[in-house]
Amino acid sequence: MKRFLVSGGILAFSAFVLFPLTVLCAPRAEMLNPVFDAGEIPQGKDLVHEFLLKNAGDEPLVFKARPC
Amino acid sequence: MKISTGSYTNEILKNIRVETNDPEADLVTFTLKAQVVEILKVTPRLVNFGKIPQNDTSVREIVCENKGEGPVRILSIEAKPPTLLSLREQEPFVLNPGQSRKIAVKLSSGSSEGYVHGYVRFTTDLEFLPEKVVRVRADVKKQQDTGQ
The missing domain is CATH 2.60.40.10 (Immunoglobulins)
Incomplete structure (x- = not known):
């Protein structure tokens, strides 16, 4: 019973103390409007759009585009 | 993102995948769609x-x-x-x-x-x-x- 309580205590400590710390001290990529539909566009006209990737975390966000 | 539509004749669907160091989202995707009208x-x-x-x-x-x-x-x-x-x-x-x-x-x-x-x-x-x-x-x- 005592061992069980100790284990539970460690788990609770991990969940409530360590886990939030790791989440808070991390970058967080936040996409605003990840899908853009330009609708109809005449052939030949350049389609230009800027997507916004925001770092909502508290560590620097490092990113690189990967070709699809 | 810039796409020249001169060679397209119908739908455009492009995804940009971005690798990040976000532990909860190491790969995010932006999607760009359009319908090219061939005049x-x-x-x-x-x-x-x-x-x-x-x-x-x-x-x-x-x-x-x-x-x-x-x-x-x-x-x-x-x-x-x-x-x-x-x-x-x-x-x-x-x-x-x-x-x-x-x-x-x-x-x-x-x-x-x-x-x-x-x-x-x-x-x-x-x-x-x-x-x-x-x-x-x-x-x-x-x-x-x-x-x-």
Whole structure:
């Protein structure tokens, strides 16, 4: 019973103390409007759009585009 | 993100995948969609004369169609190289909405064997599409190789 309580205590400590710390001290990529539909566009006209990737975390966000 | 739509004739669907060091989202995706409206439709996009004997001629048609809501002016038509391709008409013309016109392209195969390439270029008064190019190709064979 005592061992069980100790284990539970460690788990609770991990969940409530360590886990939030790791989440808070991390970058967080936040996409605003990840899908853009330009609708109809005449052939030949350049389609230009800027997507916004925001770092909502508290560590620097490092990113690189990967070709699809 | 910038996409030139000159070579598209229908839907555009592009994804940009971005790798991040976010422990909860190491790969995020942006999606860009659009529907390209072809105002001046030129078919076929590639004229393939196929196998053609040496020192022979063949004619194919290219159809220009105005799918837009206003007139389209074809300012010039040129076929290159002139040693390979020629046009029956090269005069400027206007296509009203819904109107189409056939342009005859003549290929003179010449004496050399092998693949030959050229193009027909239409210049237009369309703001976003000042020219449209149709590629042309043929495979010039010895007389007995073409099965003719």
